[in-house]
Amino acid sequence: MKFRRxxxxxxxxxxxxxxxxKSFGLEVKPDGQLIVRAPKIAxxxxxxxxxxxxxxxxxxxRATVKHKFPNYRAKTFQPGEKFWYLGHEYPLKLTERHxxxxxxxxxxxxxxxxxxxxxxxxxxxxxxxxRQITADLIAQYVQAHAFKVxxxxxxxxxxxxxxxxxxxxxxxTYRLSMAPLPVIDYVxxxxxxxxxxxxxxxxxxxxxxxxxxxxKEKRDWLKRHGAQLSLD
Numbered sequence: 001m002k003f004r005r006x007x008x009x010x011x012x013x014x015x016x017x018x019x020x021x022k023s024f025g026l027e028v029k030p031d032g033q034l035i036v037r038a039p040k041i042a043x044x045x046x047x048x049x050x051x052x053x054x055x056x057x058x059x060x061x062r063a064t065v066k067h068k069f070p071n072y073r074a075k076t077f078q079p080g081e082k083f084w085y086l087g088h089e090y091p092l093k094l095t096e097r098h099x100x101x102x103x104x105x106x107x108x109x110x111x112x113x114x115x116x117x118x119x120x121x122x123x124x125x126x127x128x129x130x131r132q133i134t135a136d137l138i139a140q141y142v143q144a145h146a147f148k149v150x151x152x153x154x155x156x157x158x159x160x161x162x163x164x165x166x167x168x169x170x171x172x173t174y175r176l177s178m179a180p181l182p183v184i185d186y187v188x189x190x191x192x193x194x195x196x197x198x199x200x201x202x203x204x205x206x207x208x209x210x211x212x213x214x215x216k217e218k219r220d221w222l223k224r225h226g227a228q229l230s231l232d
Contacts, residue, residue, distance in 0.1 A: 011058065016047060024050050027159055028061040030069040030227050035158070068227070075231050077118035083108055084229050085129070087180030119231055127154045129177040130184075137188045138170070145211065147192045161187045161222065164194035178229035179222065186218035 016036045024047075025037035038047055051058070075081065082089040085104060094112045101114040102125045114121045131154050141147055150168040157163070157173040164170055170191050176184055189212050197204040208215050 028065055030065050031074050032062050084178035126177050127174040130154050130174050134172050141192050147195055162191040164191045168195055175229050183218045183221050186215050
């Protein structure tokens with residue numbers, strides 16, 4: 001996967017990510033940065049063409065995030081800054097101890113020696129929390145509903161909370177453990193149901209509701225607060 005920062009003529013603050021994907025994807029972050037996910041074979045001219053075609057959408061998306069997050073600040077990992085875990089925010093403190101590099105004890109306690117690579121330390125911490133939480137929930141639902149799960153992976157996905165592959169593999173982003181436990185529960189149920197129903201048809205939502213009748217409350221919470229659950 002290749003990352004490249006560019007300054008197209010009509011936009012600034014753009015990051016292009018090239019990978020093995022087959023199509024383009026656009027995302028506007030809370031700070032207004034435009035993420036362009038492009039196929040490896042796409043040329044700079046191809047990227048420019050997509051940006052020109054999507055110019056109105058990009059401007060509208062940036063206006064939306066500016067209105068939604070007027071006081072947004074990128075994470076700096078400085079003492080006092082707050083980070084989400086299970087739906088609550090906790091301040092960051094630095095500690096002189098060397099192990100563990102990060103733990104949560106009323107505050108996030110980060111080893112001072114790790115501050116220069118704090119983002120990576122936080123990602124690994126969240127990754128492990130998400131792994132444990134989703135594993136426990138999946139085990140409960142497999143026992144109760146006989147879902148057939150192959151493998152479970154914790155990813156660094158930016159735009160998806162979870163996904164389900166045709167081989168019955170489940171994927172969850174490390175960011176998921178920032179959400180309240182009932183919301184994590186919903187995402188797990190959502191992906192488990194996809195093992196049996198591979199679309200978002202009425203049959204799918206009926207199957208989700210059969211397991212979690214109030215799933216819409218959790219889904220709505222993610223729509224309102226999901227963009228805040230980030231280390232960017």
